Amino acid sequence: MDITLLKVHGSMNTFYMVEGPERQDYDQLALQLAELDQGIDGLLVILPSATADAKMRVFNRDGSEASMCGNGLRCVARYVCERGNLTNAVIETMKAHLHVEKEQTLMDGIATYSVEISPVSFQLTDLPMTYDGREELILTPLPFVSEDVPFTAVAVPNPHLIGLVPGSFQADESHQKRWAETFNGPNDYFSDGVNVSYVTKVEDGIFVRTFERGVGFTNACGTAMTASALVSCMAGIVPYGDVYVYNPGGMVKCSVSKEGDRISLKLTGNASYLSKHVFDWKDTSEDSRFVSADDLGEQANYEKFSRQTSAVARQFVG
């Protein structure tokens, strides 16, 4: 069956995106595409919705489905807004209806969208995480990991473990890799795995590197960057408000507000289209094949933008 795919990215977190009817085998499509293209982190599916402008489902490259994807939602937001000639929309996701909006471009030629990140929960049962009989883990070391890294566990609503670390933990990613692989394998703490982010203060914001559940290290993870901005505000590292978050794939703006117990999070960044493909989707990746690929000419502008922002990241990722 021939289907049309867009290859898209938010902060170089790269996906194939497909619009189609509800089906039970999109996880198989995600697995096939990951096998045929080592450069993608997952699959975004745009579906009809009875209660919103559209519905988004997101699959990691290992075929696992997640409840949310911040970078992916910006790309879905662009598609739905352009399809309906809208400047804002509501997208149904697994656990929430989220507002999305077209924004002023980050730089000429870079489509820019903001997305609501919600709901937010620090209840360990919402990740889930089991640790020491606790109900929450906020800015607290896990002694068996390190006495020097305060960790926070938060669901937005997908699960994140956020560590505030000195730059030395960024230059050598082995510590983060070891524990992310531990928590995403058979373990006593995260029965459903967890996205693990290490965060370091930089001059005008924070730098975040994420080892994503179901993927591995990615150029950026939108929900992780937003959760990291929230944790950095709670730790007093940056003031509440607009937090500039740098990552190996570029830079995004995370808007963090907290009024009493009410937390509001918004993620603003690029929604870039790389290429358009016709894919002949058969039962197995051996029989499936790309029929065509057309470059959409947007990446040169994004690379100009990321050259400016990657100077910050280069101090950590070389």
Ligand SMILES: N[C@H](CCC[C@H](N)C(=O)O)C(=O)O
């Ligand atoms: N790996 C994530 C899903 C993708 C989220 C990420 N790509 C983002 O931009 O938020 C998880 O299993 O929860």
